[in-house]
Amino acid sequence: MLTLVSTPIGNLEDISHRALRALEEADVVVAEDTRVAKKLLKLLGERFGIEPGAKRFFSFHEHNQRDFLERLEPSFFDQNVVYVSDAGMPSLSDPGAALVRYAQQHSIPYEVLPGPNAALTAWVASGYEGPFTFWGFLPHKKEREEQLGRILSHTTHTILYEAPHRLLKLLDQIAVKDPERELFLAKELTKMHERHYKGSAKELAKTLGAEPVKGEWVVIVTPAKKEVLNLDLAPLYELDLPPKAKAKLIAKLTGEDPKAIYQKLIQS
Secondary structure, eight states, X not given: OXXXXXXXXXXXXXXXXXXXXXXXXXXXXXXXXXXXXXXXXXXXXXXXXXXXXXXXXXXXXXXXXXHHHHHOOGGGGGSOEEEEOSSBOTTSSSSOHHHHHHHHHTTOOXXXXXXXXXXXXXXXXXXXXXXXXXXXXXXXXXXHHHHHHHHHTOSSEEEEEEOHHHHHXXXXXXXXXXXXXXXXXXXXXXXXXXXXXXXXXXXXXXXXXXXXXXXOEEXXXXXXXXXXXXXXXXXXXXXXXXHHHHHHHHHHHHOOOHHHHHHXXXXX
């Protein structure tokens, strides 16, 4: 049995009862960093009075996961195997997805225990609504500018993770490309020094450039604004087309809701 366990992103009290039980019943813990996992289990034991069952720990991260899985036998999962990343949900900018695929390919039973997640916590704190894209971390060098350009052209919100030593660089890059683009930033979520910032890229680059930038950050980039075309729509409304087709055509050119345009057409 494989169980993927979400771990606190800051506040230990965010651990779930199911996660504590899974850690107590674990025979083996597979972890992104075994040192972090052992420290977490020690803290959870002290806080909640649990006795973690695992006596064996295995490292599983982006640099060794292929070798780990090539050496693995399906019988490894005849015992209770728990996977934890350093913080948050496995597979979201953390290892774990490859373990799930291995379990699927070998008909190994597995379950995912939901829990803390920085991207979703920041999304709720932002006050934004609608669809969004989760991007995770941008590359450090190669393709960074290209990927950032694609993000700034998105018509939905985009959620990024950023390390403290690269945050100002990211803000400066966005401020150069689109200084008025609104961003929402959250740092050290669920921790004592949690902070939220909302404003234009230009404003935030100036504000945060004047103070120490510490902790892990979530950055939400608002959608690109649709260009408003100055069109004479009268000829379009006079086209000999079915109302639905005409509404879709006008909506594509104006960015308006096609349903609203359709209602206007059939009522005219």
